[in-house]
Amino acid sequence: xxxxxxxxxxxxxxxxxxxxxxxxxxxxxxxxxxxxxxxxxxxxxxxxxxxxxxxxxxxxxxxxxxxxxxxxxxxxxxxxxxxxxxxxxxxxxxxxxxxxxxxxxxxxxxxxxxxxxxxxxxxxxxxxxxxxxxxxxxxxxxxxxxxxxx
Ligand SMILES: CC(C)(COP(=O)(O)OP(=O)(O)OC[C@H]1O[C@@H](n2cnc3c(N)ncnc32)[C@H](O)[C@@H]1OP(=O)(O)O)[C@@H](O)C(=O)NCCC(=O)NCCS
Numbered sequence: 001x002x003x004x005x006x007x008x009x010x011x012x013x014x015x016x017x018x019x020x021x022x023x024x025x026x027x028x029x030x031x032x033x034x035x036x037x038x039x040x041x042x043x044x045x046x047x048x049x050x051x052x053x054x055x056x057x058x059x060x061x062x063x064x065x066x067x068x069x070x071x072x073x074x075x076x077x078x079x080x081x082x083x084x085x086x087x088x089x090x091x092x093x094x095x096x097x098x099x100x101x102x103x104x105x106x107x108x109x110x111x112x113x114x115x116x117x118x119x120x121x122x123x124x125x126x127x128x129x130x131x132x133x134x135x136x137x138x139x140x141x142x143x144x145x146x147x148x149x150x
Contacts, residue, residue: 003052003057003059003082003085003087004052004053004054005050005051005052005053005059005087005090006050006051006052006053007048007049007050007062007090007091007094008048008049008051009046009047009048009049010035010039010047010048010049010061010063011039012036012039012040014049015032015035015036015039016032017058018035018049018061019031019032019035021058021061021077021079022075022077024079024080025077025078025079025080026075026077028138035047038063042065044065044066044067045063045064045065045074046063046064046065046066046098047061047062047063047064048061048062048063048091048094049061050062050078050087050090050091050094058079059078059079059082059087060076060077060078060079060082060087060088060091061075061076061077061091062075062076062091062094062095063075063076064095064098066099066102066104068102068103068104069103069104069105069106070104070105070106070107070108071099071102071104071106071107071108072107072108072109073095073107073108073109076088076091076092076095076109078091084117088118088121089121089124092121092122092125096125099150104150105149105150106147106148106149106150107127107147107148107150108145108146108147108148109122109127109145109146110133110136110143110144110145110146111143111144111146112137112141112142112143112144113132113141113142113143113144114141119144119146122146122148125148126148127146127147127148128146128147128148129144129145129146130145130146130147131144131145132144132145133145
């Protein structure tokens with residue numbers, strides 16, 4: 001199985017599937033209506049799907065808000081069966097590249113302190129933990145706010 005990841009804008013047609021994957025992989029979703037609204041009405045929202053070039057199998061996604069000079073990762077994930085193959089890094093490389101078209105000083109994201117794999121990945125891309133948001137998640141877990149200055 002050799003996958004070649006390509007990243008494209010999310011389309012309305014993708015949303016039913018994305019809602020299912022959101023729940024499976026990160027345990028929550030903004031929901032169909034909100035995501036559709038993000039795609040069509042929110043000028044700050046940029047949503048992408050990563051898929052295999054030849055089979056179009058869904059590999060993962062990244063969503064962000066870009067409000068120059070600030071950008072924020074809303075969601076990023078790779079389907080469990082494709083994790084630890086470098087695809088998370090593909091998404092972050094893409095993100096960093098995409099930001100070059102905007103005047104961005106600061107990028108932020110929130111992550112669970114227990115999510116060591118994601119934290120490690122973000123650190124590799126120059127993010128550092130700057131504060132803790134108490135009781136951020138549904139289960140009462142705190143969030144680390146991570147920031148990268150560009
Ligand atoms: C976090 C996530 C996006 C990373 O994607 P991925 O494709 O698994 O990551 P990569 O294969 O590109 O690995 C990136 C780094 O993660 C770390 N990593 C990968 N697999 C790991 C493992 N099994 N254990 C610990 N660290 C690991 C490595 O440091 C790797 O860096 P390296 O290339 O220097 O070795 C993915 O694991 C995921 O979707 N997780 C569930 C959803 C999630 O947590 N999203 C983030 C919410 S803030």
